[in-house]
Amino acid sequence: MGMLSEEEKQEIRLLAGSAEIREEFRRLRSASNRGDGGAVPIDHLLSFLTAMTRLSSLPARPRPFVPYSKVRI
Numbered sequence: 001m002g003m004l005s006e007e008e009k010q011e012i013r014l015l016a017g018s019a020e021i022r023e024e025f026r027r028l029r030s031a032s033n034r035g036d037g038g039a040v041p042i043d044h045l046l047s048f049l050t051a052m053t054r055l056s057s058l059p060a061r062p063r064p065f066v067p068y069s070k071v072r073i
Contacts (some may be wrong), residue, residue: 008057011057015055022048023053024047024050024051025051027047028047028048028051030049031044031047042068063068
C-alpha cells in the first residue's frame with residue numbers, strides 16, 4: 001500500500017477538524033470499552049456504521065437482491 005495522496009491527506013485533516021466526527025469517535029471509543037460483556041446498544045452500532053460509511057471514499061457496491069421464500073423471525 002502506497003503513501004497517501006495530497007487530496008487524501010487534506011480530507012483527513014478536514015475530518016480531524018470536524019467536532020462532529022471527533023464526537024462520534026469518542027462515542028465509539030467509550031462503547032468499545034464496555035468491559036461488562038453486555039451487548040452493544042443498537043444506537044451505538046448505528047453510530048459506528050454511520051461514521052465508517054462517512055469515512056469511506058468508495059461508493060457502496062451494488063448487490064443483487066436475493067429472494068427468500070421462507071422468512072422466519
